[in-house]
Amino acid sequence: MPALTFGIVVFPGSNCDHDAQYALGTVCGQETRLLWHKETSLQGADVIILPGGFSYGDYLRCGAIARFSPIMKEVIAFANDGGTVIGICNGFQILCEAGLLPGVLLRNEQLRFSCSYVHLRVEQNTSRYTSACVPGEVLRIPIAHGDGNYFADAETLRTLEEKRRVLFRYCDPDGTVSGGANPNGSLRNIAGIMNEQGNVMGMMPHPERAVEALLGPTDGRKVLRSIIESVVVHGELTHSSLS
Amino acid sequence: MNDLKSGARAAEPAVDLEVARKHGLTEEEYGRILAILGRTPTYTELGVYSVMWSEHCSYKNSIAELKKLPRSGGRLLVDAGAENAGLVDIGGGYAIAFKIESHNHPSAVEPYQGAATGVGGIMRDIFTMGARPIAALNSLRFGSLESPRTKYLLKGIVKGIGDYGNSFGVPTVAGEIYFDKCYNENPLVNAMAVGIVRHDQAASAIAKGEGNIVLIVGSSTGRDGIHGATFASEEISEASEAKRPSVQVGDPFTEKLLLEATLEAIATGVVIGIQDMGAAGISCSTSEMSAKGNSGMTIELSRVPAREKEMTAYELMLSESQERMLLVVKPEHTQIVEKIFQKWDLQCQAIGKVHSDGFLRVTMHGVNVATMPAETLVLGGGAPVYHREFTEPSYLKSTRSYDLKTIKEPNDYTGVLYKLLEAPNICSRRWVTRQYDSMVRTNTVGLDFGDAAVIRLKELQKAIAVKTDCNSRYVYLNPYVGAQIAVAESARNVVCVGAKPLAITNCLNFGNPYKPEIFWQFRESIRGIADACRALETPVTGGNVSFYNENPDGPIYPTPVIGMLGEIENMDHITDAAFKAEGDEIYLLGETKGHIGGSEYLSLIHGLAVGDAPAIDLKAERSVQDTVLRLIHAGLVKSAHDVSDGGLAIALAECCLATVQTGRPLGARIQVKAGIRNDHFLFGEDQSRIVISVAEGNGDQIDRACSQANVPVQRIGTVRGTRLEINEVVNAGVEEMAQRFNESLEKQLI
Numbered sequence: 005m006p007a008l009t010f011g012i013v014v015f016p017g018s019n020c021d022h023d024a025q026y027a028l029g030t031v032c033g034q035e036t037r038l039l040w041h042k043e044t045s046l047q048g049a050d051v052i053i054l055p056g057g058f059s060y061g062d063y064l065r066c067g068a069i070a071r072f073s074p075i076m077k078e079v080i081a082f083a084n085d086g087g088t089v090i091g092i093c094n095g096f097q098i099l100c101e102a103g104l105l106p107g108v109l110l111r112n113e114q115l116r117f118s119c120s121y122v123h124l125r126v127e128q129n130t131s132r133y134t135s136a137c138v139p140g141e142v143l144r145i146p147i148a149h150g151d152g153n154y155f156a157d158a159e160t161l162r163t164l165e166e167k168r169r170v171l172f173r174y175c176d177p178d179g180t181v182s183g184g185a186n187p188n189g190s191l192r193n194i195a196g197i198m199n200e201q202g203n204v205m206g207m208m209p210h211p212e213r214a215v216e217a218l219l220g221p222t223d224g225r226k227v228l229r230s231i232i233e234s235v236v237v238h239g240e241l242t243h244s245s246l247s
Numbered sequence: 248m249n250d251l252k253s254g255a256r257a258a259e260p261a262v263d264l265e266v267a268r269k270h271g272l273t274e275e276e277y278g279r280i281l282a283i284l285g286r287t288p289t290y291t292e293l294g295v296y297s298v299m300w301s302e303h304c305s306y307k308n309s310i311a312e313l314k315k316l317p318r319s320g321g322r323l324l325v326d327a328g329a330e331n332a333g334l335v336d337i338g339g340g341y342a343i344a345f346k347i348e349s350h351n352h353p354s355a356v357e358p359y360q361g362a363a364t365g366v367g368g369i370m371r372d373i374f375t376m377g378a379r380p381i382a383a384l385n386s387l388r389f390g391s392l393e394s395p396r397t398k399y400l401l402k403g404i405v406k407g408i409g410d411y412g413n414s415f416g417v418p419t420v421a422g423e424i425y426f427d428k429c430y431n432e433n434p435l436v437n438a439m440a441v442g443i444v445r446h447d448q449a450a451s452a453i454a455k456g457e458g459n460i461v462l463i464v465g466s467s468t469g470r471d472g473i474h475g476a477t478f479a480s481e482e483i484s485e486a487s488e489a490k491r492p493s494v495q496v497g498d499p500f501t502e503k504l505l506l507e508a509t510l511e512a513i514a515t516g517v518v519i520g521i522q523d524m525g526a527a528g529i530s531c532s533t534s535e536m537s538a539k540g541n542s543g544m545t546i547e548l549s550r551v552p553a554r555e556k557e558m559t560a561y562e563l564m565l566s567e568s569q570e571r572m573l574l575v576v577k578p579e580h581t582q583i584v585e586k587i588f589q590k591w592d593l594q595c596q597a598i599g600k601v602h603s604d605g606f607l608r609v610t611m612h613g614v615n616v617a618t619m620p621a622e623t624l625v626l627g628g629g630a631p632v633y634h635r636e637f638t639e640p641s642y643l644k645s646t647r648s649y650d651l652k653t654i655k656e657p658n659d660y661t662g663v664l665y666k667l668l669e670a671p672n673i674c675s676r677r678w679v680t681r682q683y684d685s686m687v688r689t690n691t692v693g694l695d696f697g698d699a700a701v702i703r704l705k706e707l708q709k710a711i712a713v714k715t716d717c718n719s720r721y722v723y724l725n726p727y728v729g730a731q732i733a734v735a736e737s738a739r740n741v742v743c744v745g746a747k748p749l750a751i752t753n754c755l756n757f758g759n760p761y762k763p764e765i766f767w768q769f770r771e772s773i774r775g776i777a778d779a780c781r782a783l784e785t786p787v788t789g790g791n792v793s794f795y796n797e798n799p800d801g802p803i804y805p806t807p808v809i810g811m812l813g814e815i816e817n818m819d820h821i822t823d824a825a826f827k828a829e830g831d832e833i834y835l836l837g838e839t840k841g842h843i844g845g846s847e848y849l850s851l852i853h854g855l856a857v858g859d860a861p862a863i864d865l866k867a868e869r870s871v872q873d874t875v876l877r878l879i880h881a882g883l884v885k886s887a888h889d890v891s892d893g894g895l896a897i898a899l900a901e902c903c904l905a906t907v908q909t910g911r912p913l914g915a916r917i918q919v920k921a922g923i924r925n926d927h928f929l930f931g932e933d934q935s936r937i938v939i940s941v942a943e944g945n946g947d948q949i950d951r952a953c954s955q956a957n958v959p960v961q962r963i964g965t966v967r968g969t970r971l972e973i974n975e976v977v978n979a980g981v982e983e984m985a986q987r988f989n990e991s992l993e994k995q996l997i
Contacts, residue, residue: 016592017500019416023689026705040590056687058414061500117409119684148413148684177910213686218703218818220693 008235009035011049013079013095015070016041020056020093020212027212028053032228041073051088051235052079054095056148056210066109066151067097076102088132088235089204093149096196096206104204105197106164107156109149113189117150121221122187124195124209125175128168131198132234133205136226142179143172143223145209147187147195152208154190154197164197172196172207259290259561259616266290270297271481276631283623291561291609291616296624298474298527298565299534302794305630308760309792312773316787317780322749323788324446328626331372331452331522332442333788335750335812339707340446344378347386347439347715347754347810349793352481353494354436358403362436363411363497367569369440370415371523374506375572377450377513378442381688382702383412385422385438386715386754386808390431392671392995397426400434401679401996407497408438409682414499415506418691419683420700423715426671429723432798437754437791439810441713443704450513453520454533454575454601455540461533461599462581464588465505465571467552471495472528472567482759482797501570501593508591509572515587517580524571530564530624532573533599534607537621538628543606544621546599547613560611575601640764646724649857651843656926660896660976663852665987667893667930668900670851674991692818695825696905698743698889701815710821712746712813718892719804721860724845726768728860730775730807732934735868736891737811738783742872743887743937745820745879746813748783751776753790753809758802760794768805776807782865783872785811820879824888825905826913830943831885831966833915837871837936838959839895841927847892848930861934867958868935874956875937881952883945890936896929896977898938900984903971907985914981917964917973925976940966 010028014021021038029036037047046052059070070076076098083089083104091099099105112118121144126137137143156164164170172195176185181193188208196207207227214224260266267277270293280288280296288296302308318327324334324342332346350365366383373380385408390397401424412419417440454461472495512518520540522532529551537543548563558566576584581597588595602608607624609617623629657663667673685691692701692710699714716737722729738748753776758765780787790810796803815821826833843849844858878884886905890898899915906913921928941949946962953960964973971979 016504017414019414019503019687023687026689030705042590057416058500058503061414061498063500116406117413117682117684119413119686120681146686148686150413210686213689216689218692218821219686219689 007034008050008232009037009048010051010053011037011039011046012053012055013039013041013075015059015073017059017061018055018057020210024053024055024212027215028228031215032232034232039075041075043075044078046078046082051090051231052082054091054098056093056095059094059098067094067101070098071102080104083204086201086203091206092210092212093208096208097151099204099206105199105206106160107154109151110153110155111151112153118187119146119148121146122209123175123177123185124172125179125181127170127173131171131202133198133227133230134171135234136230140179142175142177143226144221145211145214145224147209149208152188152190154194156191161191167200169198170194171198171205262287262290262293267293270294271301272297276300279631283620283629289616291564292619294561294565295530295617295619298530299624300630304527304531305626306792307631308633308635308794310626310632311634312770315773316777318787321784321786323786327787327789331375333750333752334376334449335788337707337814341706342444342446342449343441343711343812344373344376344444345439345441345752345810345812346372346789347437347752347808348791349754349756350436350438351434351756351793351796354404355433357494358400359407360494360496362404362407364495364569365436365438366408366411367497367499367502368525369438370417370502371525373440373442374509375450375452375521375523376444377448377510378444379510380417380440380442381690382441382700382713383417383419383438384713384715384810385419386717387422387424388430388435388806389426391428392426394431396432398996404434404436405679405682411497411499413684415503416687418685418687420685420691420702421714424676424679427804429804431800433796433803435756435796435806437808439715439752443706448513450518450521452522452536453540454536454544455542456519456577456601457603458578459519459575459601460578460581460597461544461546461601462574462576462584462595463551463571463598464574464595465593466498466501466568467554467594468563468566468568469554470558470562470566473562473565482795495567495569497569504591504593505570505572508588508593511587512584515583517576517583518574520575522573524573526567528564528566528568534621534624536573536575537607538625541605543602543604544599545602545608548609548611550596550598552594552596560609560616564609635760635766636763637767637770638763639767646857647859651858654853656924657852660925660929661979664896664900664977664979667847667851667897668984668988669991670847671992671995672847673893673897675989676992677989678993678996692821694823695909696901697823698740699813701744701821710815710818712741712744712815713811714740715808715810716740717806717808719806720845720850720856722772722807723804723856724858725860726771726805727775728863730772731779731863731865732860733807733809734776734779734783735863735934736889737809738785739872739889739937741811741813742876743822743889745822746815747876748785748811748813750788750812751780751785751809752788753807755790755792756796756803756806756808757794758797765802772805772807779865782869822879822884822887823905824886824902825909826902826915826940826966827885829913829966831940832943832946832962833938833940833964833966834949835936835938835961835963836875836953836958838933839928839931839936840933841923841931842933843927843931846894846930846932848894848926861932863934870956870958871935871937874952874958875939878949878952883941883948884939885942886940888938890938891932894930894932896973900971902938903981904985904988907981912969912981913966914968914970915964916967919961919963919974921974929973929977
């Protein structure tokens, strides 16, 4: 299976860029490329990752400035072309600010940053981000954010649910979606969603942090493997295969 | 020295002894400045001398004592104090840079920014050496948790540490939090940072080469933090509130950019010298770099990017604005460096040149405002060195003569165990630690309750262990022994996770050194650290002294915090405290005599801080540590946990509690002849003890190894069920212990 090329965008203040590179490159054996935010080309990347961190310090609304970075014009064009774009944590926030995903990430309900392992229920496995999972499966993956409280209006939520675009929900170890399992106040315990076309995904938990047994649970690999396998095996129309 | 134009003097306030005193200088010190310069200093010069000779920068009252510490040898690549942080060889052409530093005074008046800039400052100390920061730790002390002020300080300090470290992108992996009323109004915030650097990429804080260019990079300079170093050299009082403007303001985003740009610049090989700007700002970096290179500099201050209008020379020299660095490069290389900083949207401005005559000359719009021999400003050069008076404190007579036999034995030992598990000094720190990103950089090894944090080094396929420690109640009751214990316990902690202790950094927090009783505590602590570091072969790589930690009610407990670095050659050796399987046998290494003096039990249950610190025999300590490490290397140890605050009962409880998050809670059945009072047996804090669990049938090998090493050892029980049962006197459910342990701090903070 030929390796995919993952383009990992480095915004000023990104700090999970190296982690994503290590997880996808060293651990999963894919090609990776760090893309400086001032660049105007995605350099032939098959998949774009907007990594976690504090772009521009998150001094304004999280992600609100990063979306104006020069490279975002290319990322948006790539997404509109059907290219796979994944936002993790700060990257999810940037995708919402850029209008590539609906809704917004508010300050955590308890008004504190929270770093801990959470349980995620996989809501469906027909997406390219969950194809290696079983529906209803529970993953253990860490979160680390101060603004992960997913909010959207009722109409948006209805559409997300109807079209099965909610991919991950915070849950108890047994898979029950409960208030107690919700680490940040997200509506309907939403932890990750995708766009209507299914080529743009955002999630607050960090799959790239859960890929080595030495460090802890390895369930993040299932998310990364889904992407690696779907984009190649199922012949998704990636940007590079279009050109 | 006659190049001072009269214009400069006219523009600045006149200087006399009174002005010098207001700057915190003594008459003797002012006289010394007059003698050095051969004239009255300008206002700017006086400002520079006052900050450089402040306790914070000059270590004038501590350096004579610090020289008694073992500060070289082992794997140390630079001697203590020679660079911004210690540098320890870790093999494969790499080194670990690490250091701990205090930010107590700023945090007392402005907890959020004080703590945040404490983290920022120590990070710069690491990456100014060319090392990439890989871990942060912090050692915190607060007053009584009942006080609303303590809650306010704790919440602000924790948020400050979290916001800075999280944004900067370094995992906060370990630390300590202790509460005692002696820290009311004077919390301690000691921040430690650890970084990794290839030997050939390590940078030095030096200025040399006639005509080389001096660059200032990073943030612009404002009026924040002026006289921060001087402020840190005074006692905290009601007037301290007015010093709030002395506290700097942190910007972790700029620091992150500065980190990346700095490492990129150093990697080009054109940086001759580099130093961060923390205390005393431009004054400190220009004079220290010059003195180190036996050279001097001319600096034109109008070129310094300023964020406020009409800043004077005095203000520019003394500002402690954060996120700035000073670099020295050859003229032909300035463009290379400028380009890198431009890429990261950071300022990079040439402000002067290096000269070989040893003078620091400062001009403002071409007018000379200061001309000082650089070497006269710095520690190890012309900065004063004092040998202070010392005398044994009178309180020791009463603490030592207290008759511990009068302590009433409790009736309900399970109840006491629960109380201890809920005690602010023992309960889970989860409420705090979850506010820190402990995983970013994906090197933090997930441990179920490790005695120290373990960080994998991707570069080398090995790991390091890091920990901070200090039981200040012990140090209060016996500074010499208490300080030894701080070193020994931090070493024991890294041993318990499978690491060999390599070296320490220390942060020495004390009261006013001009009080002979305080200075006696300081001297005795240094003696204790020195002896323990020699016995355990862990030299001191550097650190920081923070005096004047007093509030109107008196001094803090003497608190020499030790930051320990250990090495794990083989990652299979990584060990944690959690019991692993039903039927495993539990062993206790070391001797249990039942020492309750200075114990958490005595403090919490009986409200007493009396008696002597537990005795420690460094040879026995070393044997216990070496033996446990050997057993871990032999693959015999399934869990290891050091016995410390709360004694054997709490240590065993913690081994059980550590199993809860795995989803398979395990208890233990302990049956052992105590031979002493039950409270002494359960909660006594005898040193040099480690609890290990081993697979059934491996006991013989444990006994053999211990007897060979002359280490006392006892099989004390078995991992069994979901309750902790000790000798028919304690019977506690693991789930109930977990609930009390985990929820206590949060409940008390609301």
